[in-house]
Amino acid sequence: MPSVVDLLEYSSIQKLLFLGNTDEDFSVLTQHWSELTEGKACVIKEQPNAIEIVPLNSSKGGGIMVLLDHLGLTEDSDLEAVGDYTRWLSNK
CATH class of the missing domain: 3.30.1240.10 (Hypothetical Protein, Haloacid Dehalogenase-like Hydrolase; Chain: A; domain 2)
Known part of the structure; x- marks a missing residue:
């Protein structure tokens, strides 16, 4: 196992x-x-x-960074995300 x-x-x-x-x-x-x-x-x-x-x-913040990169945007872009608990508290 x-x-x-x-x-x-x-x-x-x-x-x-x-x-x-x-x-x-x-x-x-x-x-x-x-x-x-x-x-x-x-x-x-x-x-x-x-x-x-x-x-x-692994974090939702890291997923957002991958999405930004895919869209050709930077972390300075105007982007907002909504979450319901601690996994959203991430810089990357």
Whole structure:
């Protein structure tokens, strides 16, 4: 069975999502997965009862940078994006 890190690095899986009923459970899970994948994947507490594990350096902000480049625009362009939680807090 491949590890979570291997799944994110060497397969087409782009996100692992854990959903639960209580925030208390996810504080423990967030800490556990953050330590286990440190430097290899990014653990994001997306909502009070959810965490995501995504490839390292993966962010919606980074996706916007790729889009800007594809459109021939720079990060100084007038562009606005709307998000609902922490994954949108990114410079790149």
